[in-house]
Amino acid sequence: MNTMEAQDPLDFIKQMLESKSDAKQRTYKHLLSTFQVLRDEAKVIAAELTKRARPGDKEVTIDYAEISQHEFHLKLAGDLLIFVLHTNVVTFEAEHPIMQDPYIVENEVNRYFGQINIYNFMSDSLKFNRVNDPGYLVARLMINHENRFFVEGEGPLAQLSNRISEAPISREYLQLLVKLSLTIAIENDLTAPPYQEVKFITLYQKQEHTPELGGGQKIGFKMSHERQQPQ
Secondary structure, three states: OOHHHHOOHHHHHHHHHHHHHHHHHHHHHHHHHHHHHHHHHHHHHHHHHHHHOOOOOOOOOEEEEEEEOOEEEEEEOOEEEEEEEEEEEEOOOOOOHHHHOHHHHHOHHHHOEEEEEEEEEEHHHHHOOOOOOOOEEEEEEEEOOOOOEEEEEOOOHHHHOOOOOOOOOOHHHHHHHHHHHHHHHHHOOEEOOOHHHHOOOOHHHHHHOHHHOOOOEEOOOOOHHHHOOOO
16 A cells, blocks of 8 residues: 555645645745856856957957846857746656656655756847747756756766755856856857758748848757667
């Protein structure tokens, strides 16, 4: 007989609601706090890069932009990083590697995470409102009710902390996360679309989407766990 069968279903529901609700509320508080620190570090990094940039080079623009409580942008020349806090607390499918971590297995509420996603767009996509231009997920930071975390990402971010941390997230880690995300965005060059894809256009495309025609695209990213081969 399992736990749910051994007690009144209403008692079980009450217990689960209380434990999950409490964990999710604490997770969201940690998430908001972390996002504010991330915001502060992005401002500091933008200011430092501005100091180091050549004064006469007007093409290398470095900008921080506050969009809302849950979003801010960091622009570096032609690249734009968009930081987004998602208000929903989530968990993962059973096959996800993080679900096998002993810390996750030992307590059900440890598996609920808040998430902050970092997307890379071409800055011209927003400037010219090119709504069909793709953006790519550079990294996602997952934080739980004990402020423990892990990161899924591209390049060096994939090795930075792809397992659940032993300690709460720190300001130093968040600063490094911003720096590495910028590095990945800058290193990921634009590629021209295949010739056959732009060989023919419609009159509508010519009249309404001139800025998009033949535009470059960034190579798509894959999260670190998606590149793992099945056993």
